[in-house]
Amino acid sequence: MNAMPEEVATSDAPERLTAFVLSRVRAGAVVCLVGEAKPLAAALRAHGCDVREQPGPAWTRPEGTEPSHVVLTGDAVSHVLTGGLEVLRQEAPRAEVLFHLRNAGSARALLETWLGTAPVRAGISEQGMLRRLSDAGYRIAHREVLPGASGSTALAADAEQALRALLAQLSVSTQVEEGLYAIVPEAPARVLEQGLLSVVLLHDPRASAAMLDEALFALACQEQQPLELLLAAPEDSDLSAAEASLERYAKLGTFQPRVVRAPAGDLYAAALRQARGQYLALLDARCLVYPRHYAHLVQALQGSSAAWAVARSFRTEWASSAGAMPYVRAKVPFPLGEQLEVQHLTLHPELVHVLVIDRTRIGPFPLTGVGQGGIG
Template sequence: MKTSPGRDASVALSTHLHDWVLARVAPDSRVALMAPTPALVAALEARACSRLVLTEGPAEALAPEARASLERFAPTHVVLPAHSTWPLATWLETLRLAAPRAEVLWGFWNAGGAAGLLATLLGQAPGRAGPSDVEVTRLLRAEGFEVRGREARPAPPGTPGLASATEDSLRALLTQLSASAEADLLLYAVAPMSGARVEAPALVPGLLSVVVDATRSEHPGSLDETLFSLACQDHAAVEVLLVGDTSGTPLPEGLTTTRYGTVRQALAGARGQYLAFLDAGSVIYPRHYARLLDTLGQGTAAWALARAFRATCRPGLSGRPPYIEGKRPFPLGERPDTAHLLAEPELLQALVIDRTRVGPLSLEPEALLPRLCGLFPPVFLAEGIATCEVRSLLETPPAPRALAPSMRMLLPLSTLVETLAHARAEGALSRGRVHRVVDELNTRLREGLPWLHGALRSAAQGRRR
């Protein structure tokens, strides 16, 4: 499949749209074609589908007679032109009124597709004028349309002028940032929803949205302690999004709280510029979020991380709340170590994300920490005590999520060199410490237990022979 916007791309889009329409319609379907397409008209006729062929016209509105014909025809499916001069928003606004029960079918080249972006960067194709999949998803929600079908077709690898390993890495990075970048050609089937249009909430500057998950079986169940710790935060602009069955939990006064059934719904309703996650039962100390937000505000980092520790809990007796049996700090050292972050998925509860700095990155928590580590170097608050207490009824921490082979890390070469130099220095220092310990032990054995020292030395010489 070609990715250039020339004739080959045009033919590919028309061909795939033709097949997409035939896969969605049935013999009794009433199909309105918004542009004359002889091959598709013939195929629909062979299927015994009722057909209406219209032309979009030069203006961004259907002519009165065309609109009346469309309303009388009452289509079950409307096929948009493969190459239209109208913006998608115009089509959706028009068809919501003129064909409210129709399924709208169309296809487009994704302006945010990885292959197209690489071709543009290499000067092999101009930047696409069409929409990106992220833009289309946002527009459908705003116009009140539901997605009934979607097919994504990635262009095969083999971009001229790039080594295959380089192309794979660049595509993987773009896909990590936006999952829809994997698709270069997209086919949609959408229909108007019966409810009112839903605008995506605008991000409120300075507001922190905290998603509290009460659905996990390993949390201690002390949701009231979690909410109390949030009510005591030094950062005042906080909204809490509760996930799960929390109807029996009293809510602290003055804390903006909303209940949701799933994490995805909570993320869709989150209004804050900043985002954080907590499991029910975990607590954070009053200065935790204030320090992280101050740090993000002073720089350009996309996320910040504070020190935390893990508390193992035991269920209380006779209906009493759980009690903490033991604590251990997360081993983060003096600098954020990617290996430690990926090995401790519970550290997701110790960070804050600036949503204005992560682009279209998916914020669903299941694989969020690896994606953040791969694309956005964090700011780590190494000084001071831990301010996040991750509580769990399980003694053993959850296993780290297996990384996909396609995961890539965006890292300046200078940072990599500095990290390797630091690791070598730490290794040399450790070896020096080991040698000093061995020398000291050897001296003590020679002076205090000469017979044991002689026996060990003879045994070692014997092994060397």
């Protein structure tokens, strides 16, 4: 978000909208201009744009090439934002929408109405506009705002400041007097395959081929069906042995195999972007799961409204002696109570490997940092 200087006059709105629009379009762009704005249309044509003018306030798709930009002016702003966004998204799904909004819910507008010094400001509030964008599947790509200046009402300065602070606590949008906005459609939601379990198996090149082979065999024995297996490996690792094991066990027909290669820090995120299942499990190649492990967890999710299910699990402690094969010295249970708590994952992050998540019941959140992807 950028802020415009407070001294910018509201009467300069048409000029600021023109400058804003020209900064967002390139020569050759197809621009649909909704509402009477002859100077803006002339500026766009001088900029090398193909301009399709409509009188407004409603928007209709023009004939010919789909517009790359739709500019709303005058009454078209409120008309389209309050009742026409769904049609706009359906008929121009790739268009960036540009407009200027004088916030009907700004602190200044509200205070002047309360004092009786001005009528209720016409149009839509920024807060209402943001709700409409969310409902219609749009997001803000760029926003430049003019904050409301203090001392703009008949109130004493300290009283106005206190009321503005109160309004800001109720909604930060009340501090915006005007704004220039560029909005774009959200990417269409990915359709998950109902009932499919996607297991992301992380391959550590440092682990032995025998250990990975055991993990793949355990997954091939799973009773949960259908099951999709995504073997995630660093892009520079040698997967010859892993792919041979994967091909061998895939012949049993109990899972659908896929290989995902990505930088080490983006492995899980890259695999999640390709995972198609409603249910998701993360597994390390050093882990073993019993045949009914995933079936029990999926059944638990299907019989409840929970977003994830967790299994009782054990940490295997190995021991060895000179000249002898390593053996399991003990299986130590993780100290879980009646339900999984965040502190359990903090103390034992490997517990993420005993979860099954229903992706239709949980929102997106990052796994490995900003820009690395998420569960959703």
